[in-house]
Amino acid sequence: MTINVSMQVNGKAASVNVEERTLLVTVLREELRLTGTHVGCDTAQCGACTVHMNGKAVKSCSMLAMQAEGAQILTIEGVAHADGSLHPMQAAFKEHHGLQCGFCTPGMVMNAIDLVQGRPNITEEEIRHGLEGNLCRCTGYHNIVKSIAAGAKAMASAK
Amino acid sequence: MNAPLIGARVARKEDYRFLTGAGQYTDDVNLPHQTYAAFVRSPHAHAKLKRIQTSKAKQHPGVLAIFTGEDMQVGSLPCGWLITDVHGQPMKEPPHPPLAQGKVRHVGDQVAVVIAETLSAARDAAELVEVEYEVLPAVIDMAKATAAGAPAIHDAAPDNTCYVWALGDQSACDEAFKKAAHVTRLNLVNNRLIPNAIEPRAVNGSYSRGDDSYTLYVSSQNPHVERLLMTAFVLGLPEHKVRVVAPDVGGGFGSKIYLYAEDVVVTWASKQIGGRPVKWTGDRSESFLSDAHGRDHITQAELALDKDGKFLALRVHTTANMGAYLSTFASCIPTILYATLLAGQYATPAIYCEVKAVFTNTAPVDAYRGAGRPEAAYVVERIVETAARELKIDPAELRRRNFVRNFPYQTPVALTYDTGDFQATLDGAIQLSDVAGFAQRRKASEAAGKLRGLGYAAYIEACGLAPSNIAGALGARAGLFEAGEVRVHPTGSVTVFTGSHSHGQGHETTFAQVVADRLGMPIENVDIVHGDTSKVVFGMGTYGSRSLSVGGTAIVKALDKIIAKGKKIAAHLMEAAEADIDYDSGVFKVSGTDKQKTFGEVAFAAYVPHNYPLDKLEPGLNENAFYDPTNFTYPSGTYICEVEVDPDTGTVRVDRFTAVDDFGKIVNPMIVEGQVHGGVTQGIGQALLEGCHYDTETGQLITGSFMDYAMPRAEDVPSYALATRETPCTHNPLGVKGCGEAGAIGAPAALMNAITDALSIYGIQDLPMPASPQTVWKAIRAAQQKAA
Numbered sequence: 001m002t003i004n005v006s007m008q009v010n011g012k013a014a015s016v017n018v019e020e021r022t023l024l025v026t027v028l029r030e031e032l033r034l035t036g037t038h039v040g041c042d043t044a045q046c047g048a049c050t051v052h053m054n055g056k057a058v059k060s061c062s063m064l065a066m067q068a069e070g071a072q073i074l075t076i077e078g079v080a081h082a083d084g085s086l087h088p089m090q091a092a093f094k095e096h097h098g099l100q101c102g103f104c105t106p107g108m109v110m111n112a113i114d115l116v117q118g119r120p121n122i123t124e125e126e127i128r129h130g131l132e133g134n135l136c137r138c139t140g141y142h143n144i145v146k147s148i149a150a151g152a153k154a155m156a157s158a159k
Numbered sequence: 160m161n162a163p164l165i166g167a168r169v170a171r172k173e174d175y176r177f178l179t180g181a182g183q184y185t186d187d188v189n190l191p192h193q194t195y196a197a198f199v200r201s202p203h204a205h206a207k208l209k210r211i212q213t214s215k216a217k218q219h220p221g222v223l224a225i226f227t228g229e230d231m232q233v234g235s236l237p238c239g240w241l242i243t244d245v246h247g248q249p250m251k252e253p254p255h256p257p258l259a260q261g262k263v264r265h266v267g268d269q270v271a272v273v274i275a276e277t278l279s280a281a282r283d284a285a286e287l288v289e290v291e292y293e294v295l296p297a298v299i300d301m302a303k304a305t306a307a308g309a310p311a312i313h314d315a316a317p318d319n320t321c322y323v324w325a326l327g328d329q330s331a332c333d334e335a336f337k338k339a340a341h342v343t344r345l346n347l348v349n350n351r352l353i354p355n356a357i358e359p360r361a362v363n364g365s366y367s368r369g370d371d372s373y374t375l376y377v378s379s380q381n382p383h384v385e386r387l388l389m390t391a392f393v394l395g396l397p398e399h400k401v402r403v404v405a406p407d408v409g410g411g412f413g414s415k416i417y418l419y420a421e422d423v424v425v426t427w428a429s430k431q432i433g434g435r436p437v438k439w440t441g442d443r444s445e446s447f448l449s450d451a452h453g454r455d456h457i458t459q460a461e462l463a464l465d466k467d468g469k470f471l472a473l474r475v476h477t478t479a480n481m482g483a484y485l486s487t488f489a490s491c492i493p494t495i496l497y498a499t500l501l502a503g504q505y506a507t508p509a510i511y512c513e514v515k516a517v518f519t520n521t522a523p524v525d526a527y528r529g530a531g532r533p534e535a536a537y538v539v540e541r542i543v544e545t546a547a548r549e550l551k552i553d554p555a556e557l558r559r560r561n562f563v564r565n566f567p568y569q570t571p572v573a574l575t576y577d578t579g580d581f582q583a584t585l586d587g588a589i590q591l592s593d594v595a596g597f598a599q600r601r602k603a604s605e606a607a608g609k610l611r612g613l614g615y616a617a618y619i620e621a622c623g624l625a626p627s628n629i630a631g632a633l634g635a636r637a638g639l640f641e642a643g644e645v646r647v648h649p650t651g652s653v654t655v656f657t658g659s660h661s662h663g664q665g666h667e668t669t670f671a672q673v674v675a676d677r678l679g680m681p682i683e684n685v686d687i688v689h690g691d692t693s694k695v696v697f698g699m700g701t702y703g704s705r706s707l708s709v710g711g712t713a714i715v716k717a718l719d720k721i722i723a724k725g726k727k728i729a730a731h732l733m734e735a736a737e738a739d740i741d742y743d744s745g746v747f748k749v750s751g752t753d754k755q756k757t758f759g760e761v762a763f764a765a766y767v768p769h770n771y772p773l774d775k776l777e778p779g780l781n782e783n784a785f786y787d788p789t790n791f792t793y794p795s796g797t798y799i800c801e802v803e804v805d806p807d808t809g810t811v812r813v814d815r816f817t818a819v820d821d822f823g824k825i826v827n828p829m830i831v832e833g834q835v836h837g838g839v840t841q842g843i844g845q846a847l848l849e850g851c852h853y854d855t856e857t858g859q860l861i862t863g864s865f866m867d868y869a870m871p872r873a874e875d876v877p878s879y880a881l882a883t884r885e886t887p888c889t890h891n892p893l894g895v896k897g898c899g900e901a902g903a904i905g906a907p908a909a910l911m912n913a914i915t916d917a918l919s920i921y922g923i924q925d926l927p928m929p930a931s932p933q934t935v936w937k938a939i940r941a942a943q944q945k946a947a
């Protein structure tokens with residue numbers, strides 16, 4: 001059965017007609033062609049698909065599109081400033097080499113932004129714990145942890 | 160003079176697109192009129208295909224076509240390396256059809272493909288394909304693969320043996336063992352791993368009727384090799400009619416070197432359905448089942464020492480699992496890339512290694528980060544550490560007594576190390592990891608009811624594959640050079656085309672550093688292009704830590720040609736002798752005068768040749784180079800790991816990990832550190848967490864998802880302490896050795912040495928990897944019961 005789903009994606013209204021079983025990530029990637037949100041697994045384990053729904057990090061592979069009806073969705077494409085300059089968390093990943101192949105990166109950045117909200121002094125231990133739902137096969141996490149700590153500070157001082 | 164770019168921590172050019180979601184991975188490529196493929200895969204490890212019924216599936220709405228092995232009569236997926244066995248006979252090379260022909264040989268083997276208008280239609284219809292199997296007994300446990308009466312997987316290899324191969328002087332070894340004052344023996348299993356790049360394999364293939372050509376987007380580490388193998392060996396297509404693009408690739412670690420069945424099927428199928436593009440993106444479950452796995456060795460090793468702790472000989476017998484079919488480079492991993500590294504960092508005079516490669520009803524096994532060298536380092540560094548403990552010699556001291564100190568050094572296993580300073584990396588690691596403070600830390604752990612252990616691993620690897628003539632003599636069926644092209648634009652900016660492929664390594668930055676440094680121009684003026692056979696002249700791709708040492712050198716050679724031609728043009732423009740022209744920091748100068756022309760002016764003159772020596776020189780400024788190295792490169796280093804073990808639960812925590820590496824010259828330390836972090840984490844993954852398991856009766860993959868296969872997560876690993884020492888490679892102009900695999904090569908032995916050190920109070924000398932809490936706990940209990 002086809003249903004209509006309407007939501008705000010990166011600040012713009014989006015309305016799609018999809019099968020009921022369609023996942024949110026499929027709508028983002030296939031219908032809206034926002035291919036920055038990635039799919040790395042089929043068991044909700046890797047976090048490559050992480051986006052924000054109403055300001056909270058969620059795994060877009062493990063929810064149906066219809067669960068996002070009326071929601072505010074933010075994907076990696078909507079994170080940088082309007083002039084194209086990087087969000088402080090993105091900039092921190094670049095400065096601290098928190099990415100290699102880039103495939104886990106959108107999910108990492110989306111999760112990180114939510115994770116450090118209001119925690120400018122988040123510790124290494126807390127960051128590592130906060131990354132339990134995100135897999136990276138390239139970086140060994142060392143520089144991701146550094147990036148997130150720096151991004152947390154930068155986000156706090158940008159406010 | 161600008162600040163030097165070589166050695167600078169330049170932020171990566173590629174990051175902006177990855178950080179903003181603008182990367183273009185294969186699954187992000189969507190073509191007009193695209194269709195979708197879904198594969199029907201075998202649920203059995205070993206079975207005859209009796210009948211495939213597709214009529215019901217064909218009627219499913221949206222289905223365009225269904226193909227089986229019967230429909231697809233093409234060549235076999237080739238193996239790129241011929242191993243000659245101990246009797247001088249070629250290895251057994253059974254056919255590897257892209258779609259099963261009459262028989263399936265592992266769970267996940269491709270039986271049929273469904274092409275449909277949508278992905279869900281393709282998947283739904285794949286479920287409707289009815290396959291009748293006659294299930295056969297399966298061979299899963301490689302230790303039993305060659306036992307009498309084991310079922311034969313291939314007619315071409317009735318005893319399931321691919322080859323028995325040997326390297327080294329057996330009688331010299333045997334003699335040395337007779338004279339030994341001490342012999343250390345160790346049985347080791349190098350556990351089977353599943354690579355799991357976070358981007359699953361994907362391919363989008365299309366045939367164009369208009370010009371009878373094919374275009375393939377594929378998540379690959381080496382698009383030219385993919386094209387060569389597919390056209391020449393499987394589909395019999397003219398190479399110039401096939402374009403292969405490997406766009407952004409989300410990690411490879413070896414698993415995306417190979418020509419996979421899905422790539423071939425999708426390309427072939429596009430023509431069958433009239434030219435519409437066919438897209439396939441593996442889901443993670445398919446990655447687990449069908450990506451080439453890594454490692455999987457069973458080894459008996461013996462080390463002979465004299466009374467002073469000098470190594471006399473090393474004897475190694477290894478059985479290596481090939482899986483159900485020979486993957487593209489499977490045969491050379493446990494031989495050429497393994498046995499040749501058994502000298503390690505030591506001047507062991509006699510080494511002999513015998514390898515038996517066997518077929519089993521499991522997924523094919525091939526190179527995974529390190530490929531043969533982690534297995535070799537594991538054997539050498541585990542047995543050296545064990546010998547030190549048996550002889551009660553400090554493990555660092557035992558290593559020092561045996562280090563190779565004079566270079567070049569010819570090992571007894573075919574390699575010539577050009578340079579290194581093993582003492583320097585060992586001493587550096589001892590200092591950085593504060594070995595001196597270990598006793599204190601151990602006490603503190605013990606006071607908290609924990610055990611603490613420290614382990615070393617001093618690895619060496621052979622990288623920068625390879626001198627083609629040597630590789631050819633060893634059985635390689637391809638060259639192993641690299642190609643580079645430097646295209647100078649009329650206004651002086653530069654596009655460089657490389658046959659290397661970046662899937663995380665950051666070549667767009669590192670290679671641009673090399674180019675901008677050599678030409679003396681801002682890095683912004685240089686772009687690197689890779690991964691497209693229609694743009695890059697040729698390429699052997701990226702694996703074996705070869706990109707900078709081989710691909711980078713090809714670029715340097717092309718740059719030197721550019722500068723040489725530039726000098727001729729500048730000499731003409733300034734009416735000077737060519738021999739008097741110097742090039743420095745982007746400027747051609749007549750030496751001893753103040754006359755000069757910028758690089759941009761010379762480039763412009765080359766493309767607007769109004770005042771130009773047209774009678775002597777072609778216009779334009781564009782140069783190609785191919786580079787074939789004269790030797791491998793030999794990165795080396797010492798890793799020291801400290802673990803804390805909870806004896807009540809068996810949990811191992813990696814408390815400290817120190818890596819001091821010698822990668823030769825370093826172009827971008829930030830990127831190199833990232834490579835080590837990633838490699839070490841994969842090595843820790845192997846030693847602590849990861850392990851592929853098949854049910855030994857049915858051949859079902861038990862560890863078939865991220866829920867069952869433990870990948871290292873952020874909480875499983877510490878932050879690392881890194882440093883480097885530098886002995887430049889002597890045979891490439893950059894002096895570089897490569898850094899991509901070191902971490903995965905050195906880390907497992909360091910970790911297992913640390914764990915067995917912690918458990919030494921129980922008399923535990925060895926543990927299988929991964930040292931999961933259960934494994935450690937059981938070993939402690941067994942030791943306690945034995946003692947009681």
Ligand code: FES
Pocket residue numbers: 038039040041042043044045046047048049050059060061062
């Ligand atoms: S794709 Fe969503 S968690 Fe892996």
Ligand code: FES
Pocket residue numbers: 098099100101102103104105135136137138139357409410663
């Ligand atoms: S950067 Fe490659 S998976 Fe994280």
